[in-house]
Amino acid sequence: MIWLTDIHIHLSDDEFSKDIPFILECMDKLRIRACCVSVNLKSSEKTLELGQKSNLILPFVGVHPENASSNDLESVVKLIEENSKYISGIGEIGLDKTYVSDLVGFKNQELVFHKMLSIAEKLEKPVSIHSRATLDEILTILPSYSISGILLHWFAGSKKQLKTAMERNYFVSYGPAMVYAKDKQVLLSETNAERILVETDGPVKFSRCFGFKVGQIAFLPSVVFCAAKVFHMSYDDMACQIEQNCKHYLGV
Numbered sequence: 001m002i003w004l005t006d007i008h009i010h011l012s013d014d015e016f017s018k019d020i021p022f023i024l025e026c027m028d029k030l031r032i033r034a035c036c037v038s039v040n041l042k043s044s045e046k047t048l049e050l051g052q053k054s055n056l057i058l059p060f061v062g063v064h065p066e067n068a069s070s071n072d073l074e075s076v077v078k079l080i081e082e083n084s085k086y087i088s089g090i091g092e093i094g095l096d097k098t099y100v101s102d103l104v105g106f107k108n109q110e111l112v113f114h115k116m117l118s119i120a121e122k123l124e125k126p127v128s129i130h131s132r133a134t135l136d137e138i139l140t141i142l143p144s145y146s147i148s149g150i151l152l153h154w155f156a157g158s159k160k161q162l163k164t165a166m167e168r169n170y171f172v173s174y175g176p177a178m179v180y181a182k183d184k185q186v187l188l189s190e191t192n193a194e195r196i197l198v199e200t201d202g203p204v205k206f207s208r209c210f211g212f213k214v215g216q217i218a219f220l221p222s223v224v225f226c227a228a229k230v231f232h233m234s235y236d237d238m239a240c241q242i243e244q245n246c247k248h249y250l251g252v
């Protein structure tokens with residue numbers, strides 16, 4: 001049976017806390033690993049603890065743009081440096097203007113993002129990037145860093161931005177929304193098969209066929225199935241391709 005990797009989920013979120021033993025058991029049965037991203041100091045510490053519990057958890061540590069104005073940056077940097085060998089990547093990091101009210105706030109997000117990118121470069125770790133409505137800014141910043149695994153998670157850019165990402169060998173991930181959103185399927189069809197990753201971004205809730213349920217690991221095979229249909233490939237071939245991409249992204 002083929003292993004799958006949920007490339008972006010927040011299992012350290014309180015929403016999942018009481019179910020963690022059950023989730024880990026499910027992951028083992030379904031053969032799914034997960035890159036667990038963090039958003040601040042507290043979730044970074046919790047993600048590292050989850051990583052100690054199970055080798056199916058690949059811990060990603062970082063400061064999310066929503067928390068750029070918190071005072072967590074220095075402590076998270078220290079945590080990353082001290083636990084570098086247990087950390088699979090840096091994330092969730094990025095930019096998002098919806099969380100700031102002025103230019104000063106956005107400048108601060110940029111400062112935090114630069115710090116996270118430079119530590120990823122220094123420690124040779126992949127990054128998981130949040131780029132809601134800020135892809136142009138992010139695509140301008142990224143060439144200043146030498147990072148081999150760059151993921152634009154929940155890719156929702158234009159075809160032109162996708163083309164730039166593909167030319168630079170970045171990875172892009174698609175989630176449960178693709179199962180019901182035709183525009184996402186069109187974007188996927190224009191993505192190089194070698195650059196596709198899949199995610200659930202739980203605990204984000206998904207509408208339509210998912211009935212507003214919290215995104216969970218078990219949604220992942222539907223995303224792979226949808227990608228296989230778009231690419232006219234068998235489920236197994238698509239899953240194998242995505243797993244290869246995942247290894248490439250993680251540098252393992």
Ligand SMILES: [Zn+2]
Pocket residue numbers: 008010037092201
């Ligand atoms: Zn996320």
